[in-house]
Amino acid sequence: MARFVLNRALKAVLTVWIAITATFFLLRLLPGDPTTLMVEGDMTPEMRAALLKTYGLDRPLLEQYVSYLRELLHGNFGISFRQIQPVSDILLDRLPWTLLLAGVAFLLTIAVGIPIGVYAAAHRGRWPDRLLQGFGIAGHALFVPSVAMLLLVWLGARLGWFPIGGAIDPDTRGLAAYLSLAHHLVLPVASLVLVQLGPYALTLRTNLIDVLGEDYIRAARARGLSGRRRLWKHGLRNAILPALTLMGLQLGTLVGGAVLTETVFAYPGVGRLIYEAVGQRDYPVLQGAFIMLAITVVVANALTDLLYAVLNPRIRL
Amino acid sequence: MSAPLVTEAEAAATAPATEPAVGTRSAWRTFFRQPSGLLAAAVLVVMVLLAVFAPLIADEPGGTSPDVLRSPSGGHLFGTDDLGQDIFAQVVWGTRTSLLIGVAASLIAIVLGTAIGLASAYFRRVDAVGTVVTDVMLALPTLPLMIMLAAIVNPSVWTLTVIIGVFAWPEVARLIRSQGLVVSAMPYIDGARVLGASGWRIVTREILPAVVPLIVVSVLLTASRAVISEAGLSFLGLGDPDAWSWGRILLNAQRSGVVAIAWWQTLFPSLAILLLVLAATVAGMRFNDIRDPRRNGG
Numbered sequence A: 001m002a003r004f005v006l007n008r009a010l011k012a013v014l015t016v017w018i019a020i021t022a023t024f025f026l027l028r029l030l031p032g033d034p035t036t037l038m039v040e041g042d043m044t045p046e047m048r049a050a051l052l053k054t055y056g057l058d059r060p061l062l063e064q065y066v067s068y069l070r071e072l073l074h075g076n077f078g079i080s081f082r083q084i085q086p087v088s089d090i091l092l093d094r095l096p097w098t099l100l101l102a103g104v105a106f107l108l109t110i111a112v113g114i115p116i117g118v119y120a121a122a123h124r125g126r127w128p129d130r131l132l133q134g135f136g137i138a139g140h141a142l143f144v145p146s147v148a149m150l151l152l153v154w155l156g157a158r159l160g161w162f163p164i165g166g167a168i169d170p171d172t173r174g175l176a177a178y179l180s181l182a183h184h185l186v187l188p189v190a191s192l193v194l195v196q197l198g199p200y201a202l203t204l205r206t207n208l209i210d211v212l213g214e215d216y217i218r219a220a221r222a223r224g225l226s227g228r229r230r231l232w233k234h235g236l237r238n239a240i241l242p243a244l245t246l247m248g249l250q251l252g253t254l255v256g257g258a259v260l261t262e263t264v265f266a267y268p269g270v271g272r273l274i275y276e277a278v279g280q281r282d283y284p285v286l287q288g289a290f291i292m293l294a295i296t297v298v299v300a301n302a303l304t305d306l307l308y309a310v311l312n313p314r315i316r317l
Numbered sequence B: 001m002s003a004p005l006v007t008e009a010e011a012a013a014t015a016p017a018t019e020p021a022v023g024t025r026s027a028w029r030t031f032f033r034q035p036s037g038l039l040a041a042a043v044l045v046v047m048v049l050l051a052v053f054a055p056l057i058a059d060e061p062g063g064t065s066p067d068v069l070r071s072p073s074g075g076h077l078f079g080t081d082d083l084g085q086d087i088f089a090q091v092v093w094g095t096r097t098s099l100l101i102g103v104a105a106s107l108i109a110i111v112l113g114t115a116i117g118l119a120s121a122y123f124r125r126v127d128a129v130g131t132v133v134t135d136v137m138l139a140l141p142t143l144p145l146m147i148m149l150a151a152i153v154n155p156s157v158w159t160l161t162v163i164i165g166v167f168a169w170p171e172v173a174r175l176i177r178s179q180g181l182v183v184s185a186m187p188y189i190d191g192a193r194v195l196g197a198s199g200w201r202i203v204t205r206e207i208l209p210a211v212v213p214l215i216v217v218s219v220l221l222t223a224s225r226a227v228i229s230e231a232g233l234s235f236l237g238l239g240d241p242d243a244w245s246w247g248r249i250l251l252n253a254q255r256s257g258v259v260a261i262a263w264w265q266t267l268f269p270s271l272a273i274l275l276l277v278l279a280a281t282v283a284g285m286r287f288n289d290i291r292d293p294r295r296n297g298g
Helices: A002-029 A034-038 A045-055 A061-073 A087-122 A127-141 A144-158 A174-212 A215-222 A227-249 A251-265 A270-280 A283-311 B008-013 B024-033 B035-052 B087-122 B124-139 B142-152 B157-166 B169-184 B187-194 B199-235 B246-256 B263-291
Strands: none
Touching: A002 A061, A002 A283, A002 B124, A002 B142, A087 A127, A087 A174, A087 A227, A087 A251, A087 A270, A087 A283, A127 A174, A127 B199, A127 B263, A144 A174, A144 A251, A144 B199, A144 B246, A144 B263, A174 A227, A174 A251, A215 A227, A227 A251, A227 A283, A251 A270, A251 A283, A251 B142, A251 B199, A270 A283, A270 B142, A283 B124, A283 B142, B024 B035, B035 B087, B035 B263, B087 B124, B087 B157, B087 B169, B087 B199, B087 B246, B087 B263, B124 B169, B142 B157, B142 B199, B157 B199, B169 B199, B187 B199, B199 B246, B199 B263, B246 B263
C-alpha cells in the first residue's frame, strides 16, 4: 500500500513539476520581455523594485528558475498587477468555489451516467441505446457557454426558477445560506453535466457490453442467474471501476468547462478570475491560476487512482 | 470534448490492412450509404462554401446602425446585435475563422502527433520519453494553459492556430502510437528489418501507410476539438480582434448584457458550432467504419 501510494504521489509531483517548468521556460521563450510583462507602468517604484526582487529578473535564467520554484514551494505565486495583492491570496479565495462546482458536477456525472450506461447496455440496439448513442455523439459537439447561456436565458431569466449569477445570496444566514448556495449551483452544474454526461455514459455502455461478453458472465448465465441480476451484480461491479478511471481522465476537460461556465454565470471561482484577468492582462494571476488548476487536476486524478486501487479486489495493497 | 470516440483499445484491435480492405469506390459508397455520412458531408461542404464565399454572401460586419437588437426577420435573417450589426453576417464571416483555425490547428496537431506517435511505436528509447510527455500533457487542464499563452502573445488567427495545434497533439500521438505498436509487431516489419531497411525507412515507408486511415479519422476529430477550443478562447476575449468568430459573437452577447433579451445573438452562433462539430465528428466516425471492415457489414 505504502509503495503504491508513494509511486502515485511521485508521478503526481513529477507531472506538476513538468507543467511548472514548461510554463516557466515557455513564457520566457515567447516574444516579449518578461520584465515588461510583469512590471506595469502604473505601479509605484517601490512595488516595481519589490516585484523585480521577488522574481529576481536581473539574474541568469537558471537561477531565476530555481528561485521561482523555491518561491512556489513557499506558496508565493507572485503579485497581481491589478489587485496589488499576492496571487496566492486571490487564488485561495476563489479555489473553493471551483472545487465545489467541479466536484459536484464530477459526482453527478458519475451518479447519473452509470444508470444510463447500464440501462442502454441492457437494451442494446433498442431505442434507449440508440438515444444514448445520439446524445453521446452530440455531447462532443456541445459548446459549454452555449449550453450555459441557454439554461441561463430559459430557466434563469424567462422562468425565473434559478438565479442567473453569483454563488450565494449574501443576506442569508444558516440553513437559508446553504439553500441559497445550492440554488445558485444548479444551473452552472447542469451546464457541465449536460456536456459531460452523454459521452461518459456512452463509453460506459460500450465498456459494459465488453464486460458482459466475458467468461464469468457466461458462467453466471450457466448457473441460471437472471439477466437483470447478471447485469447489476456481476457486470456493473466490474464496470464501475473503469467508470471511475474514465471520469478521472476527464478532469482536465471538466476544469476547462468550469472556466467557461463560471464566466457565463459570474460564479466567483478561479474560472471567472481567469476571465477577469484576461480582460486586464494580469499575467501573474493567469500563470498562478493555471498552476493551481493543474495541481488540482493532478491531485484529484491521483486520488481517483488510489480509490480505484482500494476498491479493486484484484489489486492487493 | 470528453471521452474519445476512437479509443486506444479500439485502434489497436483493428488489424490494420496493408492493402485497403475495400476499394476506394466502395469505401465512398460505405461512407455515403448511411444517411448520417451523407448529411455530415453535406454540412461540411456548405460550411466550406460559406467560408470561401463569405464576402459574396454578406458584407463584413462593422460600424453601427440604428437597427439595434432587432429580432430575426426578412431584412436580418438572424437579427441584429446591440450595435445594430447583422448577426447573419457575423455568423457567415465567423465560419471563415472557425474553419481556418480548426483545419490548420488540426494539421499541426496531426503532424506532431503522428511523428511522435510513430517514433514512440518503433523506437524504444523515444517511447520512454514520448509516453511520459504525452501522459503529462493529457493530465493537464489544456484550456487554462492555452488561455495563459494566448493572453501573452497578441492573439491573432495564426497565434491561436499554433497554440491550439501545439496542445492538441497528445490525443493524436496516443492513438497513432497504439496502432503503430500493432503494426511494428507484424512479420513484414521484421522482414524489412532483415532486408536491411533503416529505422527511418521502416517508419515512413512501412508503418506510416498502415496508419493513414486512422490519420484521416484523427484529422476530422482533432479539427472538431480545435473548433471548440477556438470558440472557447474567443469567448474569453482571446480571439483575433480583427476577425469574426462564433465565440466572439457569444462574448459580445455576454458583455453587452443582452443575453436574456436577444436570444438570437446566442442561438445562431451556438447552432453553427454544434452543426460544424457534429458534422466533423460524424464524418470521422463514418471514416472509422470504413477503416474497420468488421463494422460495415460487407
